[in-house]
Amino acid sequence: MPSPFLPRQLFTAVLLAGAAFTAQAANLTIGYQTGTDPSKVPQAAGEYEKATGQSIDWRRFNAGPEVVAALASGDVQIGNLGSSPLAAATSRKVPLVAFIVSAQINASEALVVRNGSGISKPEDLKGKTIATPFVSTSHYSLLGALKHWGLTTQDVKVVNLNPTEIAAAWKRGDIDGAFVWSPALGEIKKTGTTLTDAAEVGRWGSPTFEVWVARKDYAEQHPEVIAQFAGVTLKAYADYAAHKSEWTADSPQVKAIAKLTGSNAADVPELLAGSAYPDAAAQKSAALLGGGTAKDIAATAAFLKEQKKLDAVLPDYSPYVSAQYIQ
Known part of the structure; x- marks a missing residue:
């Protein structure tokens, strides 16, 4: 299984170049993933550009690492990125700061097993092939579920595939199940059965969440951009919370999300409901950016170390979390 850390030579180069690297607000590049959440609506509408006054290059990635x-x-x-790759990165002291909890993952990530695979209960997973993107929140949830069920990766063949690869492998019949997020999740559910999801695994002691992070040097040089970015995001969350019933498959909001993420519009309302999106008060609370998020990162890192996915953990993860950008 590949290490969740960055290659040592790359990490060293980053550190050596740190003093010389100057992030320019006029050249803002943002990495996003295909998870379904309300902030995709202002992203599609160009609201982040309007709020920050910056020209933004949006780059799509398959997974947090x-x-x-x-x-x-x-x-x-x-x-x-999700809590698992965040824990791996900060344990290696990659210079990041989490400035908003973008989602508390519940049913939006799930373990789905193929109809006809012979899997109807956890013990049926023995000898089966289950795919997930390694060092992702789904991977962390899968490991947590296996531990809860008394299974290990010696009992179950866990393979590393990104969401696009999972959808293709599922169609070919190469895998028996997968723990993943949308749009792949929506596709495999059509011919599969959900065995568990991130919400249930969280109740078993392995919660997952997603965050927006910034490079520390960029955040220090352009705090106003980070604050404006957070403001647009929280406004989208508030709009969804107030008008959730109106975000139907035919609504402009859902259509925008579907187009941006590649999801089926009919699946988006259910996928949106599969996570919780904390408002500004919740973000600044002791449960999240006020202290809880740092503790959750530490717990995630400890679990990954226990699973031999990390070599070491830090004594304190609070330097990698900040509530100062939430207005």
Whole structure:
């Protein structure tokens, strides 16, 4: 299984170049993923550009570790990733700061098994092939589920595939199941059965969440851009919370999300409901950016170390989280 860390030579180069790297607000590059959430609506409408006054290059990534590599190299200044790749990156001291919890993952990530695979209960997973993107929140949830069920990766063949590869492997019949997010999740559900999801695994002691992070040097040089970015995001969350019933498959909001993520518009309302999107008060609370998020990162890192996915953990993850950008 590949290491969740960046290659040592790349990481060293990033550190050596740190003093010379100057993030320019006029050249803002943002890394995003295909997860379904309300912030995709202002992204599609150009609202982030209007609020920040910047020309933004939006780059799509398949999974969090790819976003981390782009952030570490300086190619991307702001990125969206899950708690598992965040824990792996900060444990390696990649210079990031999480400034908003973008989603508390519930049913929007799930373990789906193929109809006809012979899997109807956890013990049926023995000897089966289950795919997930390694070092992602789905991978973390899968490991947490296996541990809860008394299974290990010696019992179940876990393979590393990104969401696009999972959808293709599913169609070919190469895998028996997958723990993944949308749009792949929506596709495999059509001919599969959900065995568990991130919400249930969270109740078993392995919660997952997503964050927006920025390079520390960029955030220090352009705090107003980070604050404006957070403001647009939270406005989208508030609009969704107030008008959730109106975000139907035929609504402009859902159509925009479907187009941007590649999801089926009919699946988007259910996928949106599969996560919680904290408002500004919740973001600044002790449960999240006020302290809880740092503790959750530490717990995630500890679990990954226990699973031999990390070599070491930090004594304190609070330097990698900040509530200062939430207005």
